Every structure is written in C-alpha cells, then in structure tokens.
Amino acid sequence: MSSGNDCQPQLLTKPTLGEREAAELVDRVFGLKVSWIGSLPSYDDQNFHVRVSAAGAEEYVLKITNSEDSQEPDLIEAQTRAMMFLSAEGFPSATPYLTKDGHIMSLESGDTRPGSKKYMVRLLSYLPGTPVAKITTNAQILYEIGRLAASMDKVLSEKFQHPSVKSLHRGRFIWNLANVPLLDQYIYALGQNKHRAVVEQVIEQFKGKVIPKLSSFRACINHGDLNDHNILVDSSCASLENPQYRVSGILDFSDMSYGYYVFEVAIAIMYMMIESPEPLGVGGHVLAGFESVLPLTAEERGALFLLVSGRFAQSLVIAAHTALLYPENKEYLTITAKAGWKHLMTMFEMGQEAVERTWFETAQAYTQHSPVLSVQGC
Numbered sequence: 238m239s240s241g242n243d244c245q246p247q248l249l250t251k252p253t254l255g256e257r258e259a260a261e262l263v264d265r266v267f268g269l270k271v272s273w274i275g276s277l278p279s280y281d282d283q284n285f286h287v288r289v290s291a292a293g294a295e296e297y298v299l300k301i302t303n304s305e306d307s308q309e310p311d312l313i314e315a316q317t318r319a320m321m322f323l324s325a326e327g328f329p330s331a332t333p334y335l336t337k338d339g340h341i342m343s344l345e346s347g348d349t350r351p352g353s354k355k356y357m358v359r360l361l362s363y364l365p366g367t368p369v370a371k372i373t374t375n376a377q378i379l380y381e382i383g384r385l386a387a388s389m390d391k392v393l394s395e396k397f398q399h400p401s402v403k404s405l406h407r408g409r410f411i412w413n414l415a416n417v418p419l420l421d422q423y424i425y426a427l428g429q430n431k432h433r434a435v436v437e438q439v440i441e442q443f444k445g446k447v448i449p450k451l452s453s454f455r456a457c458i459n460h461g462d463l464n465d466h467n468i469l470v471d472s473s474c475a476s477l478e479n480p481q482y483r484v485s486g487i488l489d490f491s492d493m494s495y496g497y498y499v500f501e502v503a504i505a506i507m508y509m510m511i512e513s514p515e516p517l518g519v520g521g522h523v524l525a526g527f528e529s530v531l532p533l534t535a536e537e538r539g540a541l542f543l544l545v546s547g548r549f550a551q552s553l554v555i556a557a558h559t560a561l562l563y564p565e566n567k568e569y570l571t572i573t574a575k576a577g578w579k580h581l582m583t584m585f586e587m588g589q590e591a592v593e594r595t596w597f598e599t600a601q602a603y604t605q606h607s608p609v610l611s612v613q614g615c
C-alpha cells in the first residue's frame with residue numbers, strides 16, 4: 238500500500254486510466270482481448286479485474302504501478318520474481334502473464350502526449366477467495382496465517398535468488414518496522430492529545446529497547462504488509478458455526494524489504510487485531526502458527542509487544558499525516574484509524590507484561606495439546 242522511502246502518498250502519481258484505456262492496454266501489451274473489466278480498490282496504484290475471451294474464462298488483475306514507484310524497475314522485478322518463486326514453491330501467490338515480447342512487465346506511457354508519465358504494467362493471475370477483512374476470524378485461520386507468514390519468509394530468505402533481490406535493502410523505507418523512529422518527523426500530524434502521548438512513548442521505548450537489539454534478531458526478507466485485505470481465504474467447510482478456512486491468496490508484495498522474522502509476525506498480529514471482536518486474543522494464535530515453523534528466540538519474543546505497538550504507531554501516524562495532506566480522504570482515514578487507536582490504547586493500559594502473558598499462554602497451550610488439530614472437520 239505504500240511507496241518510496243518517505244511517507245508521501247502517491248495521489249499525484251497514481252495512474253488514472255479509464256476502463257476502456259485499460260482494456261486497450263491489455264490488448265496492446267499482452268495480446269489478450271478483454272471481455273469484461275472492473276476497478277479493484279487501490280491505494281497508490283491502479284488495479285483492474287479483467288476477464289479475457291481466450292479459451293476458458295481466464296481472469297487477471299491488471300496492475301498499473303504509480304509513476305514514482307515505476308522508476309524503480311529493479312524493485313518491481315524483485316517483488317514479481319518473489320511472487321513467481323513462491324507460487325512455484327506451492328504458495329497461493331499470483332504469477333505474471335507475459336507480455337507479447339515475453340517480459341514479466343512493461344513500462345507504458347499514460348497517454349500519447351510527449352513527456353506523459355510512465356507506468357509499469359503487469360497482468361497478474363486472479364486469485365480466488367474473500368479478503369480476511371470480510372470474515373470473522375477464528376483461532377484456526379489466525380494460526381494458519383501465522384504458519385504461512387513464517388513458511389513464506391523462511392523459504393524466501395533461504396532459497397530465493399535473483400539479481401534484483403538486492404533492491405530489497407530499502408534503507409529508510411517508512412513501512413519497514415526498523416524505521417519506527419522516523420515517525421518523529423510526522424508526529425506533529427496527531428496534534429496534542431492522549432493519542433500522541435502514547436505514540437511518543439512507543440517511539441521512545443522502541444528507540445531504547447528494540448533498536449539496540451536488532452542485530453540479535455534473525456534477518457530475513459519480509460512480505461511486510463500481511464494486512465486483512467492482502468490475505469484471501471476460502472472456506473473448506475459448509476458448517477456455519479465452525480467454518481474452516483484456507484488461505485487462497487497472498488497479495489501485494491509492494492512493501493517487501495529486508496527485515497527480521499519477528500517483524501512479520503508482529504505485522505500480522507497487528508492487522509489481525511484491527512477488526513477482531515477479541516483483539517487481545519489474536520496474538521497468541523498467530524504466534525503459535527508462526528512458531529510451529531520458526532520458534533522465536535527469547536530476545537525476539539521480548540520485543541514483540543513493542544513491535545506490534547510500533548506497527549500501530551506507523552499505521553496511525555502515517556494515516557494522520559496523509560489526512561492533513563489530502564483532507565478529502567480524512568473521513569475514510571479517520572474511520573479506519575478508529576479501531577487502531579482503541580487497540581493501541583488498550584495495549585498500553587494493560588501494559589506489556591499482561592498482554593504478553595495472554596499471547597504466550599495461548600501459544601504455549603498449542604505445544605501441550607493442539608487446539609487447531611482438535612477442531613473437527615466437516
């Protein structure tokens with residue numbers, strides 16, 4: 238959802254193609270005739286859901302990257318190669334349909350005027366399923382998301398090789414969890430209130446207790462944005478009281494960067510808390526799934542509370558900054574931030590020890606008996 242090394246949203250560089258232009262682009266670049274096209278939600282880029290009239294009813298996502306990020310082809314290549322690698326490894330990630338010239342992406346002009354902006358264009362396979370944001374999560378799917386997050390980072394870090402991978406060292410990229418201290422420059426956007434006081438505490442504690450420990454954490458490549466709109470699920474069981482979910486899609490690799498295994502589980506916990514009816518219960522299940530693949534070290538576990546809080550702070554501060562820059566989006570951003578503020582405040586009211594106890598006791602229970610495996614199938 239984010240771009241560049243700062244936190245300027247890309248509204249000025251966001252592509253604005255109409256459906257007809259997008260359909261023509263698919264024909265010109267990929268040689269496919271579009272039979273139906275519709276817009277998909279997007280933040281920085283433009284995304285279209287496309288059906289083509291080839292043999293069978295094939296569906297794709299036309300992803301038109303904003304003009305600023307399009308100037309970093311190596312980074313887009315690394316993201317796309319990672320998706321292809323993961324798909325080949327059996328993960329539910331999209332793969333690119335090749336251009337007429339056999340490439341995974343193509344730099345295209347927005348229109349025919351000289352000097353017009355250029356956008357990187359990809360046609361990705363459409364993945365089935367419902368975003369996690371639209372279901373009520375249960376222990377089983379939270380565990381599964383944690384397990385998948387760990388397996389994905391592990392295989393990427395141990396086996397993924399491509400010359401473009403070095404572009405994933407993204408330095409001061411604002412969404413990398415190591416960069417929570419950079420929020421200092423945007424915190425003005427919160428005004429003076431109790432929210433700001435908590436975020437200041439998060440940043441200070443992060444600087445004092447997490448930053449000095451980073452070198453002891455295990456480094457890896459992070460997806461970096463396992464939010465409830467970037468994970469698709471489908472239900473393998475018809476029982477309404479006890480749905481069993483399976484992850485059918487992992488989307489949006491645009492925030493990938495080098496980080497640490499523990500970042501991924503912290504990011505997933507934070508986003509899974511947002512819409513949960515039992516937000517403090519979420520962490521233990523996600524952690525148990527993650528640790529079934531990659532048990533955390535004592536130091537990584539000790540940082541988890543501040544990492545989850547740090548991600549809340551990143552999301553809330555950047556949303557407030559964006560709302561000031563683009564007041565027309567303020568209402569949407571404020572509604573989205575409401576639950577986030579509530580959860581961050583609750584975490585701080587309860588305190589690190591009590592929250593950790595809830596998380597670690599739940600995760601511990603999985604090692605004694607497996608709550609997930611004991612759930613009956615259909």
Ligand SMILES: Nc1ncnc2c1ncn2[C@@H]1O[C@H](COP(=O)(O)OP(=O)(O)OP(=O)(O)O)[C@@H](O)[C@H]1O
Pocket residue numbers: 238239277278279280281282283284298331361362363364365368466467486488489490491
């Ligand atoms: N390959 C896909 N298969 C199915 N649905 C997809 C696919 N890609 C995107 N979508 C749908 O479109 C939405 C937005 O896509 P995506 O997450 O890639 O972009 P984004 O978060 O808006 O970020 P950006 O604007 O930076 O691309 C997703 O949440 C999902 O609902």
Ligand SMILES: [Mg+2]
Pocket residue numbers: 238466467488489
């Ligand atoms: Mg997304």
